[in-house]
Amino acid sequence: MTTPTKNGRIHTIVVKVENKAGVLARVASLFARRGFNIESLAVAPTAQDGFSRITFTVDVDTAPLEQIVKQLDKLINVVDITELGPDESVSRELMMVTVRSTPETRDDIMAVLNSVDAVILHDDGAHLMVSMGGFPDDIDQLESKLEPFGILELQRTGRVALRLIDD
Numbered sequence: 001m002t003t004p005t006k007n008g009r010i011h012t013i014v015v016k017v018e019n020k021a022g023v024l025a026r027v028a029s030l031f032a033r034r035g036f037n038i039e040s041l042a043v044a045p046t047a048q049d050g051f052s053r054i055t056f057t058v059d060v061d062t063a064p065l066e067q068i069v070k071q072l073d074k075l076i077n078v079v080d081i082t083e084l085g086p087d088e089s090v091s092r093e094l095m096m097v098t099v100r101s102t103p104e105t106r107d108d109i110m111a112v113l114n115s116v117d118a119v120i121l122h123d124d125g126a127h128l129m130v131s132m133g134g135f136p137d138d139i140d141q142l143e144s145k146l147e148p149f150g151i152l153e154l155q156r157t158g159r160v161a162l163r164l165i166d167d
Helices: 023-034 065-073 106-114 136-149
Strands: 003-005 008-018 038-045 051-059 078-084 089-100 119-123 127-134 151-156 160-163
Touching (some): 008 023, 023 051, 023 065, 078 160, 089 136
Antiparallel strands (some): 003 008, 008 051, 008 078, 038 051, 089 151, 119 127
16 A cells, blocks of 8 residues: 655545535645645546545655544545555656756757656757656656756646556
8 A cells, every 4th residue: 555755655545525615625724734744636526527536645654544534534525535555556647847958968858858758848949848747756767867957947746546447
C-alpha cells in the first residue's frame, strides 16, 4: 500500500464525493484540523453525473492512514474511499515548466528533453515551455535536470491514479 519516496511512505487515497459546493473545502479542512499534510491533490468530476473524484497522497509518517480514512468516512458527502497501493494501481502526474534557453544551452536542453517523453509546447527562442506526464519520480528527475538551465515557472498537477482491473 505504500510507495517509497524521498519524503517517506506515501499512500494514495481516492475519495468519491457528491459534486456539491463546499465538499472539497470540508475535506481540506479535515486535514488541516488534524494536522495531516496532503502531498498532492487532484479533483475532477467523474463519468457519473453528480460525483467527483478526489485523489490525494499523504505521507503516513505524518498521519496514520486508518485515522485519515475514519475521519473522511464521517463526512456526509463522501460516498466511497479507496486506498490504492502501487502494486494494484498506476499513477501519473503532469508537469509544465518554462526554462530559459540560449543558443549555448539549447542543444543540452534538447538532449535532456529527448531522453524523456517531454513535449515542447512553446518555443520563442529565449524560452521553452515543456510538458511531461509520467511517474512522479520521473517528473522529479526532469525537474532536477532542467534546474541548471534556469526554471522560470513550474506547475505540477497532483497525482492521479487508477486501480488495475483483474478480469
